[in-house]
Amino acid sequence: MSTTLPASIDLLIVGAGSAGAALAGIVARDTDLNVVLLEAGPDYGPSSGGGWPADLLDALRFPETHDWGYSGLNRPGHRFHSPYDRARVIGGCSSHNGCVEVIGHRRDYDGWAELGNAGWGWDDLEPAWERAKRALRVRIPDDDELTPFHGAFMEGAVAAGIPRVHDLDDPDDVSATGISPVNIIDGVRWNTAFAYLDPVRESGNLTIIANALVDRVELDQGRAVAVNARIDGGWRRIAAGRIVLAAGAYGSPAILQRSGIGAPDELRAAGVEPRHELPGVGRALTDHPLTSIELRATDKLARQMELFSRDRWTPDEQTILKTQSPRCTEAFDLHLYGILRRDLAAESGWRYSIPSSTVAVQSAGHVRVTSADPDAPLAIDHGYFTDAEDNDRAVLVDGLELAREIAGNLERAGLVRGELRPGPEARTRGQLEAFAEETVRINYHPACSCRMGPSHDPDAVVDASGKIHGLDGLYVCDVSISPTLMRANTNLPAITIAEHLAAQFA
Numbered sequence: 001m002s003t004t005l006p007a008s009i010d011l012l013i014v015g016a017g018s019a020g021a022a023l024a025g026i027v028a029r030d031t032d033l034n035v036v037l038l039e040a041g042p043d044y045g046p047s048s049g050g051g052w053p054a055d056l057l058d059a060l061r062f063p064e065t066h067d068w069g070y071s072g073l074n075r076p077g078h079r080f081h082s083p084y085d086r087a088r089v090i091g092g093c094s095s096h097n098g099c100v101e102v103i104g105h106r107r108d109y110d111g112w113a114e115l116g117n118a119g120w121g122w123d124d125l126e127p128a129w130e131r132a133k134r135a136l137r138v139r140i141p142d143d144d145e146l147t148p149f150h151g152a153f154m155e156g157a158v159a160a161g162i163p164r165v166h167d168l169d170d171p172d173d174v175s176a177t178g179i180s181p182v183n184i185i186d187g188v189r190w191n192t193a194f195a196y197l198d199p200v201r202e203s204g205n206l207t208i209i210a211n212a213l214v215d216r217v218e219l220d221q222g223r224a225v226a227v228n229a230r231i232d233g234g235w236r237r238i239a240a241g242r243i244v245l246a247a248g249a250y251g252s253p254a255i256l257q258r259s260g261i262g263a264p265d266e267l268r269a270a271g272v273e274p275r276h277e278l279p280g281v282g283r284a285l286t287d288h289p290l291t292s293i294e295l296r297a298t299d300k301l302a303r304q305m306e307l308f309s310r311d312r313w314t315p316d317e318q319t320i321l322k323t324q325s326p327r328c329t330e331a332f333d334l335h336l337y338g339i340l341r342r343d344l345a346a347e348s349g350w351r352y353s354i355p356s357s358t359v360a361v362q363s364a365g366h367v368r369v370t371s372a373d374p375d376a377p378l379a380i381d382h383g384y385f386t387d388a389e390d391n392d393r394a395v396l397v398d399g400l401e402l403a404r405e406i407a408g409n410l411e412r413a414g415l416v417r418g419e420l421r422p423g424p425e426a427r428t429r430g431q432l433e434a435f436a437e438e439t440v441r442i443n444y445h446p447a448c449s450c451r452m453g454p455s456h457d458p459d460a461v462v463d464a465s466g467k468i469h470g471l472d473g474l475y476v477c478d479v480s481i482s483p484t485l486m487r488a489n490t491n492l493p494a495i496t497i498a499e500h501l502a503a504q505f506a
């Protein structure tokens with residue numbers, strides 16, 4: 001790891017996460033520009049160096065280390081205070097996530113283009129998606145890698161009328177279940193540091209500075225000229241030709257706001273002097289709301305699981321179902337997953353659940369700095385169930401009903417005996433709505449907090465090149481620029497965004 005900066009920096013990238021590491025790696029590989037990558041967390045070096053902590057490598061575990069410590073109430077007035085995990089380490093969330101790699105539906109991206117973002121339709125993005133999948137070594141596990149529970153989940157889904165497919169990530173499918181494509185190589189989570197930075201670590205034109213917390217961007221006459229960063233406890237001003245924020249859906253808008261870029265009243269309330277009015281910064285924060293039914297297994301399923309897990313790799317999450325609720329008007333609007341967790345306190349030694357998530361989300365919230373201090377907590381509200389038509393909650397309840405139908409099929413197959421949560425007493429739709437209201441939680445897919453859009457869109461933060469409206473030399477390149485939240489887990493989309501934008505920095 002270096003703390004020596006090159007004499008002149010062409011491109012400074014803030015945040016070495018899914019998108020930032022990909023962008024830095026591509027530009028360093030394809031150009032002779034001097035690229036500097038600043039990351040708030042540690043850098044453990046190349047995958048072959050032996051320096052990586054076991055919990056970050058192990059794709060079976062959700063690490064509890066290297067987290068930013070964000071949290072919030074799932075809704076105003078809600079009693080459920082939830083941690084909003086975000087990784088603070090090289091590779092960002094790709095270094096601690098669930099390794100499911102999907103892209104959503106072509107309508108997601110065609111919709112972006114229709115909102116005025118030229119060059120962002122599915123046909124434009126497809127080559128970037130293909131490159132991202134190759135770099136991440138995405139593969140579809142074989143049927144014999146499926147745990148008995150995940151196999152049964154898919155059979156139960158087929159019996160409920162959902163077709164089983166081999167490649168779940170077909171951007172034209174509207175209803176399908178299949179094995180999740182993953183970026184897991186011999187049990188190792190193949191993060192973007194391995195995929196994109198390892199090949200260029202010795203290239204000579206990439207400098208990675210870890211443990212570097214960026215406070216804000218310095219503006220001079222409408223141009224971004226430098227960042228202020230705390231590196232190893234000391235503050236430094238780092239000047240660069242162009243600056244790209246890739247600090248994620250919470251981090252990128254927070255840096256913009258601390259730099260005085262945002263809604264003036266919100267900035268003043270946080271003690272920050274407004275420098276450039278851009279009201280969309282931090283607004284439109286969107287996640288996929290999620291809740292689960294929990295099942296009671298029979299001895300038959302417990303025995304099958306014990307036998308399987310004795311000598312086999314047993315992941316929690318292996319299958320996805322995407323489909324249309326009765327309210328769906330295009331593509332699909334629901335994801336269901338089969339999830340198991342080892343839990344020796346549970347009756348059968350495992351916990352089984354079928355989470356459901358609304359993926360064509362209409363509600364939105366916000367992320368705001370609460371102070372000019374970069375160490376102060378952020379105010380984060382995903383705005384679950386705030387859409388005027390109450391569509392997001394209704395779709396989630398449709399998902400719970402489908403999950404129950406699948407559970408019923410598992411019960412008929414002798415694998416499940418009843419529901420632990422919400423339980424048989426929750427019979428009516430109204431009771432399921434109340435359950436969704438009470439238990440909704442983060443699906444770890446926050447996005448849209450620096451939305452891309454044309455200059456006439458008052459809430460747009462960046463244009464179709466990722467450049468901040470009204471300022472020169474300042475860009476955002478991460479999942480926060482999504483104009484709407486894609487119907488997909490967000491890692492592969494974040495990397496696809498970086499692959500797509502990288503060419504313009506060459």
Ligand SMILES: Cc1cc2nc3c(=O)[nH]c(=O)nc-3n(C[C@H](O)[C@H](O)[C@H](O)COP(=O)(O)OP(=O)(O)OC[C@H]3O[C@@H](n4cnc5c(N)ncnc54)[C@H](O)[C@@H]3O)c2cc1C
Nearest residue numbers: 015017018019040092093098099100214248251479489491
């Ligand atoms: C627990 C969990 C499980 C998940 N599972 C999946 C999954 O299975 N499949 C999937 O597709 N998606 C999953 N996701 C979501 C997905 O990983 C993220 O949406 C994606 O990684 C976001 O990429 P990004 O580049 O926008 O941001 P990030 O990957 O979060 O990168 C941001 C980087 O910027 C750094 N940073 C932030 N602020 C600063 C600052 N001020 N100064 C310097 N550096 C800074 C951060 O430390 C981080 O490294 C999961 C997320 C979590 C948290």
